[in-house]
Amino acid sequence: MVPDTGKTLRADTYRTVNLPEPIEVEEAPSSLPLAVKAPLRQAVADVEDRWRIDDEWWRREPVSRLYYEVLLSSGLRLQLYKDLIKDCWYRQSY
Amino acid sequence: MKILCVLLPHFTFRCEVLRNMGIDVRPTLISYGAGSRKLLLDCSPGLDGLQTDMPLQQALSRHSKAEILQADVPYYWSVFNHILDGLETRSPLVEGAELGTAYLGLDGLQSIYPDDDSLVTAVKEVLPETFIPQMGIADGKFSSYLAALYSPPDGCKSLNGDIKMLLEDLPCDVLPVSMKSKDRLRDFGINTLGQLAALPEGPLQSQFGPEGRKMQDLARGNDDTPFYPRLWEETIENSSTLTSVTVSLETMLVAVDELIAPVFARIGIKGLGISSLTLWTRTWDSEHWGRSIQFKEPVMSTQAAVSRIRRIMENFHQPGPVEELGIRVNRLGYPRGRQKSLFREVRGRDNLLEDIHQLELRQGNPQVFKIKEVEPWSRIPERRYALTPTGR
Numbered sequence: 001m002v003p004d005t006g007k008t009l010r011a012d013t014y015r016t017v018n019l020p021e022p023i024e025v026e027e028a029p030s031s032l033p034l035a036v037k038a039p040l041r042q043a044v045a046d047v048e049d050r051w052r053i054d055d056e057w058w059r060r061e062p063v064s065r066l067y068y069e070v071l072l073s074s075g076l077r078l079q080l081y082k083d084l085i086k087d088c089w090y091r092q093s094y
Numbered sequence: 095m096k097i098l099c100v101l102l103p104h105f106t107f108r109c110e111v112l113r114n115m116g117i118d119v120r121p122t123l124i125s126y127g128a129g130s131r132k133l134l135l136d137c138s139p140g141l142d143g144l145q146t147d148m149p150l151q152q153a154l155s156r157h158s159k160a161e162i163l164q165a166d167v168p169y170y171w172s173v174f175n176h177i178l179d180g181l182e183t184r185s186p187l188v189e190g191a192e193l194g195t196a197y198l199g200l201d202g203l204q205s206i207y208p209d210d211d212s213l214v215t216a217v218k219e220v221l222p223e224t225f226i227p228q229m230g231i232a233d234g235k236f237s238s239y240l241a242a243l244y245s246p247p248d249g250c251k252s253l254n255g256d257i258k259m260l261l262e263d264l265p266c267d268v269l270p271v272s273m274k275s276k277d278r279l280r281d282f283g284i285n286t287l288g289q290l291a292a293l294p295e296g297p298l299q300s301q302f303g304p305e306g307r308k309m310q311d312l313a314r315g316n317d318d319t320p321f322y323p324r325l326w327e328e329t330i331e332n333s334s335t336l337t338s339v340t341v342s343l344e345t346m347l348v349a350v351d352e353l354i355a356p357v358f359a360r361i362g363i364k365g366l367g368i369s370s371l372t373l374w375t376r377t378w379d380s381e382h383w384g385r386s387i388q389f390k391e392p393v394m395s396t397q398a399a400v401s402r403i404r405r406i407m408e409n410f411h412q413p414g415p416v417e418e419l420g421i422r423v424n425r426l427g428y429p430r431g432r433q434k435s436l437f438r439e440v441r442g443r444d445n446l447l448e449d450i451h452q453l454e455l456r457q458g459n460p461q462v463f464k465i466k467e468v469e470p471w472s473r474i475p476e477r478r479y480a481l482t483p484t485g486r
Binding site for chain 2: 092
């Protein structure tokens with residue numbers, strides 16, 4: 001395990017782009033997203049794609065995500081993922 | 095010239111104790127890499143049969159239960175430089191020869207420190223308590239070093255007059271020469287300085303070259319080692335932890351760019367450029383890598399500096415995945431001649447950058463950013479791009 005150096009990046013010089021945003025998602029018992037609050041509640045009409053990434057397993061906070069590309073009832077297309085370690089949902093374009 | 099040698103035994107180990115008190119009670123070995131070999135830099139006090147620069151395997155065979163730490167050389171130097179700063183308040187002439195060994199020129203200080211005791215007390219006051227100094231006063235660097243080496247812990251020894259008699263029985267290990275030369279002396283059956291001094295000059299020089307001459311001069315008590323007090327120079331240090339460990343040169347160069355750009359923001363207004371810098375990295379398993387880079391003509395822009403650093407990093411590979419990197423700008427200089435660009439679009443770009451810089455100064459923080467590719471191949475979307483301030 002790589003120890004955390006405890007050092008923060010200089011926030012004024014280096015900013016990350018495309019950070020994940022937390023989002024409220026209703027899940028089916030099978031863990032598939034049923035509805036999304038974005039910002040109003042909208043049902044998921046179709047799950048068009050699904051993929052998983054596992055990375056940085058050697059760090060203190062490994063990455064394990066299950067991504068979904070969903071079509072909402074309003075016709076809006078969204079990319080979401082479920083953080084399998086923290087058990088919460090985020091919105092992020094892949 | 096009268097010189098005081100301040101010896102800080104087990105300096106690097108004590109530096110590690112400063113940041114982790116726990117290791118003080120555990121047997122510890124501090125190792126560093128030389129090419130593919132791992133060598134011993136220092137160890138806990140009281141571990142027998144160990145010597146600096148001996149192979150780590152050899153050290154481990156003698157103390158198999160010892161904990162191994164990777165040497166963090168930049169950290170040791172920063173601690174040592176603080177100590178040298180403190181010593182400069184006692185004498186204006188201070189030389190930091192190597193980690194844990196400092197020399198102070200004492201000529202002209204008699205009115206401030208009338209005797210050795212008052213000088214020693216004043217020097218002890220500026221040393222951190224973790225270090226237990228051994229001090230020696232003599233007329234040359236080597237003899238003051240010997241005096242310090244044989245002084246009691248936390249004490250001082252003075253050597254006056256002819257030291258030839260004293261040198262005779264000392265082992266050759268006290269000579270300030272490479273481990274290889276010491277081993278060869280041992281192979282030839284030369285164990286004491288007296289034996290070395292008695293040898294004819296010719297054969298010794300043919301075996302050891304210029305180092306042979308130096309060894310013999312020191313063994314005969316002729317110490318003409320020059321004293322080089324450190325010069326005041328402005329140094330700028332900057333370091334950064336990467337968002338994730340990487341072996342990618344491009345990612346490291348983005349970080350280098352980010353470290354160098356603020357340096358130019360600071361010195362560019364004065365018309366200065368970078369003449370010399372040291373680049374260092376630390377891998378995820380705490381291994382250290384460092385290179386000193388000299389510029390024939392001071393570089394005046396981040397791009398020029400990064401392009402040279404790229405060539406260095408391409409030729410000298412990292413020992414492992416890098417987690418942290420930093421720069422230390424050692425020397426600044428003025429360019430010999432500088433001309434504004436002939437082309438309008440280049441001048442236009444320079445003007446735009448100047449306006450952005452002014453805006454940043456007025457608002458107090460960066461206002462205009464550009465997108466840079468960091469790890470465009472990463473599977474984690476937020477790792478692929480970063481926003482960095484424009485115009486730095």
